[in-house]
Amino acid sequence: QVQLQESGPGLVKASQTLSLTCTVSGGSISTGDYYWSWIRQPAGKGLEWIGRIYTSGATKYNPSLKSRVTLSVDTSKNQFSLKLSSVTAADTAVYYCASFQGGTRNFFDYWGRGTLVTVSS
Amino acid sequence: QSVLTQPPSVSGAPGQRITISCSGSNSNIGAGSDVHWYQHLPGTAPKLLIYGNNNRPSGVPDRFSGSKSDTSASLAITGLQAEDEADYYCQSYDNTLTGPYVFGTGTKVTVL
Numbered sequence: 001q002v003q004l005q006e007s008g009p010g011l012v013k014a015s016q017t018l019s020l021t022c023t024v025s026g027g028s029i030s031t032g033d034y035y036w037s038w039i040r041q042p043a044g045k046g047l048e049w050i051g052r053i054y055t056s057g058a059t060k061y062n063p064s065l066k067s068r069v070t071l072s073v074d075t076s077k078n079q080f081s082l083k084l085s086s087v088t089a090a091d092t093a094v095y096y097c098a099s100f101q102g103g104t105r106n107f108f109d110y111w112g113r114g115t116l117v118t119v120s121s
Numbered sequence: 122q123s124v125l126t127q128p129p130s131v132s133g134a135p136g137q138r139i140t141i142s143c144s145g146s147n148s149n150i151g152a153g154s155d156v157h158w159y160q161h162l163p164g165t166a167p168k169l170l171i172y173g174n175n176n177r178p179s180g181v182p183d184r185f186s187g188s189k190s191d192t193s194a195s196l197a198i199t200g201l202q203a204e205d206e207a208d209y210y211c212q213s214y215d216n217t218l219t220g221p222y223v224f225g226t227g228t229k230v231t232v233l
Binding site for chain 2: 004037039046047048049060063064096098100101104105106107108109110111112113114
């Protein structure tokens with residue numbers, strides 16, 4: 001069974017870039033069976049999909065975040081990463097990484113526990 | 122920013138049946154997009170509960186079932202147990218600029 005673990009700084013200053021990494025275990029990130037995705041949840045609010053990346057490096061982003069988001073994948077480390085630039089307090093949230101079944105399926109089958117990122121002024 | 126609406130909370134006594142609604146629109150559920158459901162206990166990884174409207178992944182008890190009709194969907198839990206106390210989210214595909222992958226507002230289930 002695939003397991004995912006988020007890691008990265010828990011505190012980021014406003015206007016700087018948030019960087020998180022997701023380490024995948026229990027399977028290879030290169031199998032091609034999944035897309036790899038990031039989702040976030042601000043305190044007291046709902047879940048928001050951020051973007052997804054395939055093992056080839058092909059990406060798809062949430063239109064509302066597209067100008068600030070960059071996803072990348074490192075197959076040698078079995079990891080994928082999120083960079084969110086020019087952060088503000090509105091980007092304070094728990095960030096989850098997840099495996100995503102694309103095509104006609106369109107659901108997230110395995111998730112990490114999430115990591116809280118706070119944007120400070 | 123959630124385009125799928127759920128009741129904030131639902132409660133029931135052990136053994137009872139409860140349902141959680143997920144209301145969408147013609148740009149998501151009403152357009153034929155499948156609905157998926159997740160269970161989330163705070164501090165843990167969210168868990169896929171139902172996929173493709175009414176399919177359970179391996180290991181999910183058959184007490185959980187899903188249905189979909191027109192622009193809405195429902196999750197039913199029968200034989201409610203204390204361990205079912207959690208947050209539940211629906212998710213679908215939306216063909217507008219708010220998407221494409223959208224979640225419900227979330228429902229807190231309390232076992233009385």
